[in-house]
Amino acid sequence: MPSMRSAPVPSFSLWRPPLLPDVQVVRVEEDSRLWSGHSIQYAITVTYAGAFDFWYRKREWTLGPGRQLKLKEPGEVHRDLRVHAPVTAQSVAFTPRLVDEAARQLGLPASPHLRATLSRGTGRCEAAALALHAALARRSSDRLECESLLTETLDALLTEYAERPPATRCPSHRPAVLRVRDFLYARFTENVGLEALASSVDLNRFHLLRMFRAEFGLPPHDFVTHLRVARARTLLAQGMAAGDVAAEVGLYDQSQLNRHFKRIVGVTPGQYARAVCQ
Template sequence: MHGERPRTSITAWRPSVPGIAEVFHAHFTDHAYPAHTHDTWDLMILDDGAVDFALDRRRHDATGTANVLLLPPGVPHDGRTVTAAGFRKRVLYLDDSVLPRRLTGGAVDAPILDDAMLRRRIHQLHTALGHPGDEFEAESRLSFVRERLHVHLDALRPRTPGREANQLAVRLRELLDSRIIAGLSLHEAAAALHAHPTHLIRCFRQTYGLPPHTYLTGKRIDRARHLLLEGRRPADVATAVGFHDQAHLNRHFTRHVGITPGRYGRGGGYPP
């Protein structure tokens, strides 16, 4: 029928973030997955509706937006809609570098996790993954998602920053300051400073009051303001200060300064 909304909507991509094999967003109204397995972990949140699924021949129901579903690799599962409205889901397919396969048993026993903090962190990760150029932020957010999943699966508790926090934070800040344009990954920073990624982020936040990716973005915005007032084009400024492209600069610049780079640069440094 003309004008009828499509019954299925799917968006999928492979991000440039280590550990994430695929991002998958979908709206299904009448789809039923046959029994199958994945080589990856299936980390899913629902944005609407309900889904019925079997994992290792045990059926489960997931309804609403409060829970997180975690399906382990190599274990048969299916899935189907429950109501005529179907369901909307966002999925991250994670490889063994995020969760080792030895944790499979815990996920089979309890694939539905009632954890509001984990759900919020996964949502924030999806948001970062949707913006090219925000890979450092996405990698940081994935590190906290991984840590939270480990809390559920093998009861590992986060380490609280100790007396070394300030020194480690200063070293990370120096590293970020030396790589403002080129940038770096969280993995590179953690390896260079011999620290666990989430511990490194906590030390930095405790010392400076913001996470490393936010600090790096702020430094880039400061450089962009200087170049824009010199009359440089926003597209040129974006790459000159380390942003992915002009759209990436526009989004962060407007959030920080309250005006687009183009309008800011047209001021020319003179009052009206």
């Protein structure tokens, strides 16, 4: 007789990332429960599997897996209506204080209103939010990565979906951005944060992030990752073990080195070492 497969067990987890004190993450796996509540924070939800209908802003909506995001703001009621298939989803919530500070730095009034319930699925907000979700899901301890992805997500959210979008132009501060680049060249093995970098050159973090990306084509955390991988290639070619290389270049373990190295170089550190050391 064919074996009986057990039904998936739903799970619920909630945590506050230590590096982002104004952020809360909620994740459900294989969940068929109907949730309802009154929002007290801004939130962005991504659905990885399953589909459900919900009520929000006087109408019904449907959300399934993909790049489309569910957006919430404080002071509004949301209510799940039906689950079409067990849902795996993750929600990242931001305190009103955090969003108000982001709005202020972007030149917007406090308590910005979001024009949309579901994102378009094709903009900058999706790319930033999905990267932030992924970093939080793997419990990243890289301060620059976490702070940069949070800043990019809030920037994109308010730029694309606030009722009054911020000004897209900001004055250039190339000398300040070059000083940040030089600092990262000299200290790329350290766990420096975006806020500290911005303060050191007297810019707000949104302005620094925009200027750095415009100047170098990458946000600071990706720039640092490329520096670390470049150094790792040199050390691997000299015969250093991959586990030791990870610590030497400022990464926390070999799995983190493997992930970044394969994404940038195209092969694993082990494959690279075997090829260059033959």
